[in-house]
Amino acid sequence: MYLVTGATGSVGKRIVRRLRDRDLPVRAFVRLSSSYAELEQRGAEIFIGDLAQERDIRKACRDVRYIISAHGSDGGQAQAIDYRANIDLMDFGQENRVEQFVYVSVLGTDRGYQDSPVFKAKREVENALQKSELTYTILRPSGFASNLLPLAERFRDTGLYFAIGDLKNRSSILSPDDLAEIAIQATQREAARNQIFAVGGPEILNRDDIPKIFGRVFQKDPFVVNLPLSVLDGVRSAVGFINPELQRSLGTLRILLANEFFCTSEEIHRLESVFDIQMESLESFLRRYLVNS
Numbered sequence: 414m415y416l417v418t419g420a421t422g423s424v425g426k427r428i429v430r431r432l433r434d435r436d437l438p439v440r441a442f443v444r445l446s447s448s449y450a451e452l453e454q455r456g457a458e459i460f461i462g463d464l465a466q467e468r469d470i471r472k473a474c475r476d477v478r479y480i481i482s483a484h485g486s487d488g489g490q491a492q493a494i495d496y497r498a499n500i501d502l503m504d505f506g507q508e509n510r511v512e513q514f515v516y517v518s519v520l521g522t523d524r525g526y527q528d529s530p531v532f533k534a535k536r537e538v539e540n541a542l543q544k545s546e547l548t549y550t551i552l553r554p555s556g557f558a559s560n561l562l563p564l565a566e567r568f569r570d571t572g573l574y575f576a577i578g579d580l581k582n583r584s585s586i587l588s589p590d591d592l593a594e595i596a597i598q599a600t601q602r603e604a605a606r607n608q609i610f611a612v613g614g615p616e617i618l619n620r621d622d623i624p625k626i627f628g629r630v631f632q633k634d635p636f637v638v639n640l641p642l643s644v645l646d647g648v649r650s651a652v653g654f655i656n657p658e659l660q661r662s663l664g665t666l667r668i669l670l671a672n673e674f675f676c677t678s679e680e681i682h683r684l685e686s687v688f689d690i691q692m693e694s695l696e697s698f699l700r701r702y703l704v705n706s
């Protein structure tokens with residue numbers, strides 16, 4: 414039995430779908446408020462719980478062979494959900510002698526970003542996992558192509574593309590379908606045991622390549638509106654007076670916008686050979702979801 418947390422999220426739902434496509438048993442950890450009907454229809458066992466509750470995690474881990482931790486937190490929940498829930502999953506996973514723990518982290522956790530509770534939590538979880546007795550695979554993904562779907566749809570309608578920060582910053586935008594496949598494969602491949610992988614798309618893109626790709630996909634000339642990072646800094650300082658929690662969450666966004674998150678060609682080569690996969694480009698992903706669907 415696979416336990417998948419974040420089973421209704423961008424990558425989690427893709428993991429559950431793929432496991433069910435292969436007829437593998439999967440327990441999908443979902444909140445009562447989540448949209449989980451599709452997972453149920455595909456034959457996943459639905460476990461309704463809250464990752465903030467240790468007793469729910471304890472129950473969910475019973476008779477589980479693999480754990481894939483693919484959840485993320487809503488604003489202000491980094492300590493409880495990104496950190497504590499993963500520590501609980503590890504503890505109960507160990508108690509239940511799970512064969513493998515696959516953890517979806519984030520690219521850049523090793524850079525010591527202090528301004529983001531999410532990056533800090535993920536770094537701590539990675540450390541704890543490496544020190545534990547569990548067999549683990551840590552996946553450090555770059556930004557998901559699915560995040561760009563709403564921007565692409567707006568572009569299709571208006572030709573407009575909004576970007577904050579340096580347009581020359583590089584990223585390796587990743588298909589969450591590929592990440593889902595890798596997360597599953599990690600439980601089945603010897604070479605993935607006790608390993609950390611940077612996971613990204615096959616090409617290193619400057620941010621101003623993105624509107625060009627949109628332009629090609631929709632055959633439209635892009636009109637780019639580029640705002641400086643100082644705009645976000647202004648918003649952050651202003652909200653800090655009334656909502657310090659939101660200010661901290663915006664700290665993560667600032668780190669994502671101000672820094673580069675890309676994988677080297679060696680890292681992609683290692684991924685493709687260990688997992689026997691060809692990583693999908695952003696253009697192919699967009700065509701698959703918005704043109705050929």
Ligand SMILES: NC(=O)c1ccc[n+]([C@@H]2O[C@H](COP(=O)([O-])OP(=O)(O)OC[C@H]3O[C@@H](n4cnc5c(N)ncnc54)[C@H](OP(=O)(O)O)[C@@H]3O)[C@@H](O)[C@H]2O)c1
Pocket residue numbers: 418419420421422423424425442443444446447448462463464465483484485486487494517518519520554555556557560
């Ligand atoms: N998105 C990216 O570009 C990106 C890039 C790098 C790394 N990552 C990491 O990849 C992981 C997955 O990201 P994602 O974008 O797929 O996540 P997502 O779409 O934001 O989904 C988050 C998932 O976590 C669940 N969740 C949140 N709080 C919960 C709670 N208290 N109890 C139970 N479930 C809870 C959500 O359930 P509901 O449906 O009920 O909200 C949802 O299924 C995260 O760890 C994220 O940090 C993401």
